[in-house]
Amino acid sequence: MTRPPSGEPGPQTGSPGGGHPGAGQPAASPASRASAASAVSSVSPVAEAELIARAQAGDVGAFERLSGAYADRLFMLLLRLLGDRAEAEDVAQEVMLRAWRAIGRFQARSSYFTWLYRIAVNEANRALEKRARRPASVPLGPEELRLPAPPDQDPARQAETRELRLALARALGDLPPPLRTAIVLRDIEGLSTREAAGIAGIGQAAFKSRLHQARLRVRAALGDQALVTSGG
Amino acid sequence: MARAREHRWSQRHLSHYVEGDLGALARYRLDRHARDCVDCGRGIRAMRALVYALGGLGGPAGVRAPDTVFDLVRSAGTGGSGPPPGP
Secondary structure, three states, X not given: OOOOOOOOXXXXXXXXXXXXXXXXXXXXOHHHHHHHHOOOOOOOHHHHHHHHHHHHOOOHHHHHHHHHHHHHHHHHHHHHHHOOHHHHHHHHHHHHHHHHHHHHHOOOOOOHHHHHHHHHHHHHHHXXXXXXXXXXXXXXXXXXXXXXXXXXXXXXXXXXXXXXXXXXXXXXXXXOHHHHHHHHHHHHOOOOHHHHHHHHOOOHHHHHHHHXXXXXXXXXXXXXHHHHHHOO | OHHHHHHHHHHXXXXXXXXXXXXXXXXXXHHHHHHHOHHHHHHHHHHHHXXXXXXXXXXXXXXXXXXXXXXXXXXXXXXXXXXXXXO
């Protein structure tokens, strides 16, 4: 790959701890967003700082351990933003390469997670720009949206849940990338507004504006009745 | 006329309302309208359900990053084009 690195994301002030929701995290209510965003990776903060220092000194293994802690979550983010597994796999490699090349300039003004996620969002947007002439709709599939309903639901309820999630997938896929990014980071990933805005590279007010627009569009696409009936 | 204006305003701010982004006066304004407006009352419930449903999509869902995720890094790392010297 010969493209120049995208560089270190811009500074963030006071970004809270950089973890992410873990596997099996229960559905986050709006009130629990902040706690979901501050969940930690499998690497302790002290170990993470040491891995960063070693990676900055050129230790590839340290970089892989450092970034590998976030790799699954990051890949899921790319799947949701891109809606295409093969493309997400390519972009994930590119994200890691850019992070590796730029890690010497990482100054811990944001958490490593935030920094890595921002590179991922930038790369996803770059990939989306490349395919701008293709149809706008992104076919997010069951895997990207965790479509299987919880097994304890009765069949009718499972069918309703699946239908709702398919409709959500379609609506999210139809959103312009900036709006999709906002709703994925905030509502699906469960990041705080500050963290999500930092990752998106915009101010919190602008981020909120995108988020509200995105929600209104998705709500319009699904219809109030379907949402109210689903009960969430 | 005034009711139609309040309705349009309320519909535009349902996400703000659910998110807690409205100030006290704006929240009161929407509350007052929604008390008598079936559509907006349902809209609030729908917006809450939407945010809840979206939250339910979170988590890695057992999806794992491909084994190839560090392939480019490894190629770069062994090819002498690793990161610049540390800060």
